[in-house]
Amino acid sequence: MGDITLTMNGAAISGREGMTILEVARENGIDIPTLCYLKELTPIGACRLCVVEVEGSRMLVGSCHTPIAPGMVIQTHSPKVLEVRRVLIELMMASHPDSCIVCEAANCCELRMRATDLEVGLPRFRTRLRYFPLEDENSNIIRDMSKCILCRRCVTACYNTEGKKMFSLAYRGFESKVIYDLDKPVGSDETCRDCDTCISLCPTGALRQPIKFGQRKKGPVLYVKG
């Protein structure tokens, strides 16, 4: 466990061997936005929001899964990086239904939070909206896959922390979808424990708990800047 020195945003910082760029950045108070990243679980690298510029690398690299190397020169908030992050969010928002106003997760939606942080307005792209019927048969979980942004957090978390694998990814390209069983709605007879792991980790309102009377909305209030 030797110390590795690298340059981040012009300042020399050091990290330990085996750490990822993201971990070093967070330890040094540099905020790199993430969506699919889950601390201490296998990096997913699906959302690409955490990309950074590394000198000598042809493309931007995902900081959540790239280990640090001695002498790396990293830019975490260069114009190029910010542009890519904004387009990524725009693309996610473009295929996300415009139902924030009636969405239960609207006050604690990570997608909205990231969009606000990066000052992304209305998306320029007109992509085909993904529409799937609401799955509300199960007493522990409601799935609204129209709101899913394919971050795969639920897939990873269920597999890593619960040792089960309720969900998998299926189809391809625009049709990609997180599925249960043979792409069936989560039935009322599913024996999954009501651990809420996937629900609490879902960055959008795609996974949620059935509303019970008297239950309060959870999560911090989203303050919109400006």
Next chain:
Amino acid sequence: MSKKDATKKTFDNILLTLEETQEKVGYLPAEFMVELADSLDVPVSDVYGVASFYSFLATRPPGRNVIRICKSLPCHLKDGQTIIDTIEKEIGVKPGRTTPDGRFSFELTNCIGLCDGAPAMLINHNVHVDLTPGKIASILDKYK
């Protein structure tokens, strides 16, 4: 992976097992996928994930003839959409469906490597290139 490894069924070479069944049965029945998942000790959603990813693996029984039209960029730029619309009108079903008489299944597929003859399609294993809306009817007539 050597040939010897491939005879042992694991999740890593699941594609071989799926292809084998596709060849034999014509599609991948749900019961087969459930059984396979059980025998490999993986969730059935993983097996379905692989099966649904590839356009040459079917999860529903296909028609007697399978039309596969390329939906990748070169064919799209050569106005592949018109060909898709023409076939849709001709056989009366949308992509992803089978005609009620079971004569045709209509699928969109990713690049089939016939970009020089774009827009291109496959019917069963026969190649049809440089398609125009005018050519479609006579090509389809050959398949009963």
